[in-house]
Amino acid sequence: MSSASQDYRLSDALLGPVLATLNAYQDPYLKQGLVDAGCVTKLAMNGTQLQLGLVYPYPCETQYRDTVMALTQALAKIDGIDEVEAEMDFKVKSYSATGNIPPIPNVKQVIAVASGKGGVGKSTTSVNLALALAAEGANVGILDADIYGPSVPMMLGVTDFRPLSPDGKYMTCANAHGISAQSIGFLLTDDQAAVWRGPMAAGALLQLVNESLWQDLDYLVIDLPPGTGDIQLTLSQKVPVSGAVIVTTPQDIALADAQKGISMFEKVNIPVLGVVENMSFYLCPECGHKEYPFGSDGGARIAQRYNVPLLGALPLNSNIRENMDQGVPTVVADADGEVAAIYRDIARKVAASLALQQQQGTVSIAISEEE
Numbered sequence: 001m002s003s004a005s006q007d008y009r010l011s012d013a014l015l016g017p018v019l020a021t022l023n024a025y026q027d028p029y030l031k032q033g034l035v036d037a038g039c040v041t042k043l044a045m046n047g048t049q050l051q052l053g054l055v056y057p058y059p060c061e062t063q064y065r066d067t068v069m070a071l072t073q074a075l076a077k078i079d080g081i082d083e084v085e086a087e088m089d090f091k092v093k094s095y096s097a098t099g100n101i102p103p104i105p106n107v108k109q110v111i112a113v114a115s116g117k118g119g120v121g122k123s124t125t126s127v128n129l130a131l132a133l134a135a136e137g138a139n140v141g142i143l144d145a146d147i148y149g150p151s152v153p154m155m156l157g158v159t160d161f162r163p164l165s166p167d168g169k170y171m172t173c174a175n176a177h178g179i180s181a182q183s184i185g186f187l188l189t190d191d192q193a194a195v196w197r198g199p200m201a202a203g204a205l206l207q208l209v210n211e212s213l214w215q216d217l218d219y220l221v222i223d224l225p226p227g228t229g230d231i232q233l234t235l236s237q238k239v240p241v242s243g244a245v246i247v248t249t250p251q252d253i254a255l256a257d258a259q260k261g262i263s264m265f266e267k268v269n270i271p272v273l274g275v276v277e278n279m280s281f282y283l284c285p286e287c288g289h290k291e292y293p294f295g296s297d298g299g300a301r302i303a304q305r306y307n308v309p310l311l312g313a314l315p316l317n318s319n320i321r322e323n324m325d326q327g328v329p330t331v332v333a334d335a336d337g338e339v340a341a342i343y344r345d346i347a348r349k350v351a352a353s354l355a356l357q358q359q360q361g362t363v364s365i366a367i368s369e370e371e
């Protein structure tokens with residue numbers, strides 16, 4: 001992966017061992033050495049202190065501390081280096097899997113979250129994924145396209161928000177817990193939305209995508225309506241999606257529906273970044289014992305069969321529901337907890353996978369003005 005800029009000012013005697021050491025450190029999400037991944041942007045010496053600049057192609061701020069500690073330990077073994085001062089950053093590049101669709105202004109990448117059937121926790125996953133990407137440092141928006149049950153306003157605690165259109169063209173978004181949000185639920189009552197079908201719903205959703213005032217987003221997460229019908233297909237064909245995440249529960253029936261979701265995206269050439277298995281196991285709050293009431297490897301099986309990664313498995317946990325009902329999702333409400341850590345891990349996998357798709361050039365890259 002080529003990096004934005006490289007400023008290497010080391011003697012030949014140091015440059016070789018330093019690059020070798022940095023490349024021996026495999027980024028756990030890019031699965032590449034830091035040099036091969038194009039992350040190393042600056043190398044200089046100040047006395048016996050190595051000044052190191054790293055720029056990742058995906059957001060991973062919560063990993064910086066551990067990475068610097070590991071690198072310092074390894075680099076300090078090289079003769080002449082006693083200390084390391086690291087500057088860490090990330091830069092997400094504009095990218096769409098569907099090269100012929102124009103980019104959304106001020107949005108670099110679009111992640112569609114889908115499920116074959118309703119009620120599996122697609123919105124819960126979308127909201128926590130968006131917040132987890134933000135926790136890693138990204139600028140994130142979420143679009144609630146679930147016309148049949150727009151739950152994002154409730155989940156983010158912004159049910160009273162009504163969009164304004166200062167210029168008569170673009171609508172303002174709500175801000176909650178550091179992310180921007182737009183929802184069909186801000187504009188319609190439940191009964192209005194429920195009667196929408198096919199083209200009418202898809203048209204309105206496209207308007208929401210293209211006519212919202214997004215502010216320099218690294219990622220726009222779209223919570224699609226459940227199912228794999230016309231609306232989902234139209235959106236997949238008309239929105240410049242970078243990659244899709246499929247949410248499922250472990251029961252066979254949900255898995256069968258998830259397979260339909262994977263096939264739908266494959267048909268329109270949108271890469272499926274992976275599967276999230278929700279309500280995968282029950283974690284006893286008293287003793288920490290894990291139980292798998294629906295079998296323990298549904299998500300893994302579907303991932304294997306369709307050759308897509310299993311991004312993570314979330315427990316069936318009443319806190320997740322309660323946090324949602326209170327408008328403070330778990331990634332924010334219990335940022336140091338185990339569940340938030342699972343969501344952040346999923347977020348890093350998704351973001352790194354998008355960066356890798358770009359690196360491999362399997363798809364076209366959309367360049368927008370903010371680059």
Ligand SMILES: Nc1ncnc2c1ncn2[C@@H]1O[C@H](COP(=O)(O)OP(=O)(O)OP(=O)(O)O)[C@@H](O)[C@H]1O
Nearest residue numbers: 118119120121122123124149226315316317320321
């Ligand atoms: N891992 C979980 N543990 C406990 N409750 C959960 C979990 N995931 C989701 N829920 C709860 O399950 C219900 C359905 O979740 P959610 O609304 O996210 O599903 P959905 O797939 O988006 O549904 P629909 O598409 O029909 O709107 C919500 O009450 C939510 O709080």
